[in-house]
Amino acid sequence: MKNSFETQNSRREFIKKMSAASLAASATTIPIASFLSSCSPDVQKIAATADSVILLWMAGGMAHTETFDPKAYAPFEKGLNINKVLSTFPKHPTAVDGLEFSEGLQSIGNVMDKGAIIKSYKAADLGHILHTRHQFHWHTCYEPPQSVQAPHIGAWIAKELGPINPVIPPFISIGQRFTMGEAEELKAFHTAGFLGNEYGPFLIPDPSEGLDSVRPPQGMSLKRFEARYKLYKELANKSNVMEQASDYQRESLMRSMEQSYMLLNSPEAKVFDLSQEPKEVYDTYNTGRFGLGCLLAKRLAMNGGRFISVSTEYEPFIGWDTHANGHTRAKQMKALIDKPVAQLIKDLEESGHLDKTLIILASEFSRDALMEGRPGEEVKDQARNQPDVIQEVKHYGMHRHFTDGGSILMWGGGIEKGLVYGKTADERPCVSIEKPVVIDQVHQSIYHALGIDSQTHYEIESRPFYTTPDGKGEPILDLFGKTFSSKEQGTKNA
Template identity: 25%
Template sequence: MLTVNGYAKQVCSGLTRREALQAGGAGLFGLSLPGVLAAEEVAGAFQNGRAKSVLFLFLFGGPSQLESFDMKPEASSGIRGPFHPIDSRTPGLHISEYLPQTANISDKLCVIRTMTHKHNDHNACHYIQTGHKWTRSAADGGDVNARGTDWPAMGSVVEYLSRRSPDAHQRALPDYVYLPNRLGVLQGLERTGQHAGWLGSAYNAFATDIRKRNAADNPYFRDCTDAELDFRIRGLATKEEMTLDRLNRRSSLLQQFDQANRDFHEDHQYKNYDRIQQRALSLVTSEKMRSAFDIQQESAKLRDRYGRHLFGQSTLMGRRMIEAGARFVTVCWDAPDGYSWDSHRSAHHLQHHLLPGFDQAYSALLTDLEERGLLDETLVVAVGEMGRTPTGTAAWGRGHWSHCFPCLLAGAGVKGGIVYGTSDAEAAYPVDNPVTPEDLAKTIYWSLGIDPELFLPDREDRPIPIIESGTPLKQLFG
């Protein structure tokens, strides 16, 4: 008899999780193990959650805690950094002078100062986006590209569960959207942590595809034209990276899907292909989908408020996706120049582009969501994969530092105007309330009404917990 350790949870049959898994493993009730798991998913996902959706702002590269939300003005000259702190609407919270608009709305958000883990390179993007430690080893940051054996992104788990929910046939948009590009694509990479991994490529994000002008260009640092901001759907990938935006006629689309189905009939990673065919067709030909991805429907005034740079416009597009009904939207500030938030060299870009760009888009987003009545039902998460070293260089660059870094939570019942966790005098290590990526992932799942102790079937139909450890931060919600 199959025995699976875990907390006792009720499934739709009235049995506990363990009893149902044992029964399924023994072949009782005519159910296979995946059938038992699927029954639980349908019964339990997206019920009684604080959030209807999550907007995940991923600041890839590692924003500096000492130049943003954990400034240490009393620290020694080699630690405290070049920027001055300013007051905010949160008692006792002093943040960077280059985040004035965020300071003015800090009563809407919670600052977690004590995110922490031990994976001290950029492949921690897997850890932050999945809630699982990276299974490969590359201390120098190499071996960065995604594999089918990686853990699934949180957005992919949401997509998987959404397609098994009772309202799946009514959903007009994909539930996992990635903006403005897949992580790393502007550097010619396909970084780990953003895809569905062993869950199956059918549950990869619908990702838009916005390119830079040339090798040296950084569209996050400048205004973008409307011609550049063509948020096109790359869609469901085949081995040749088939793009749905090129398929503009239903007959042509059907032909290509049928051919792909024949080509990959024996490929295990496409075992879910038939099941998603009609959903893909309906999404691609949906007027609601085309309308949702048309950013020019927004007023010029609102677009200016978010900022005409790529992060600002992508954040606005993220709000459009949430408003249209998507459940998990990631907006990434990537490193097209191999640098950006990975600020080894100096604080120049932090001062002139990174902090002001984030400040503008983030403050506009929270204000916009609130004005539209969406903030109470949208969890907004802003985080990088790590922070920066306490000791800086002469030009105030800082190295990788994953032991203590900030995360912002807002919306969906999150208590505003509070700080959670205290770091030491150098913002190097948590003094209290350390928060792991597992804790953050469980908080996100719990906020959506997904049981953080849920099991999913892997490729061998073995039950795998969506998160193996950690505790949801329920105390941060009112």
């Protein structure tokens, strides 16, 4: 017989399982009266070139000059002036003529003939630079704070298109835990906001334990789980949150629970089991949690996943958040992403899924050795005791946040193969100097590939809320192949 502590723990685990498809209602701040209704009756139908999306998220601020847009190489030596440090890695050719990546990314470079690079991404000027503020902006397209809770781009896609496979959640987030610093800030954009819980992310913090996300807690039989599930639904219906929520939000929360339960009892649950992969495939991807996240994303994309996000994970001063030891940490992070990202592209192409899967690799902003923010915008310097003359390797690298240039990679889903879009300056400051790109354009390009019109919006609390602010964002049509462009022209002229 279980004691009261064990019983309480079991209940907590049960509630965690039932909440796995979306963040808890308290985290999503269900409005008292959302009055959510569509006010997009006249949007045009767009010829979609993608069915699904995989977002490979480089959390923490990935330096473009150390990765996909390298500048003049300055090797480490004692007494090196920091002014001379533009890139700390030599360049290597890619599969695209004239395109070079920094050392450590040769595998990704070898698949760039299947994709495109945006070299001129500019992050927003949000004042004092905080990672979670910029991540919120990247994922929702809205600057925080907002009076209305802005949905994640994955939630918009889940709402507009629904699931491909009715059993697989349409929005899955892999790799980000919420048990470390800035957890609440991260939760703020891992949400469907006013769209409702059923469109929120199915959270898988550790892809190696993905199967645990779709089965009862250890030690609980399916029969007992079903009884608990019934009881949980009854308790949820009687909760204060549900009493204050609108009919729409109550129904949405119930549907999210039904979706979780449906997956639990389906054969598709085995898609989350990475142990079913051949050892040689598993080992190729297994550079850590991010690499295994790419493997899980591949399995999900092949089995009806709609929007899948895989994060290197944001934790302050860890991963790409290089406030010190920039060169060493960048080398480690490149080893983490290079092989699994390239293998994901190759596997999806070989299986015939790449043409209909849009893959994006991006980060909230870039980095620089000298400049914090962007030229002409003074913000607080957050680098950790960086000297003007470098004497130790720990001071060698990109340790300051830089928002005026950055790289985004894209593959599949109608993207022009081998395209290089935009340019940054070769000398400091390495700002975007040709075809600058902002987040509204990135989001609308993703929606465009999926056939979602740029004017899509809903009325929330008596005012329209668009996928991008005020409905002004436009897709970058040059990113798409000639076949797509001609189809799009035909659609517009119809």
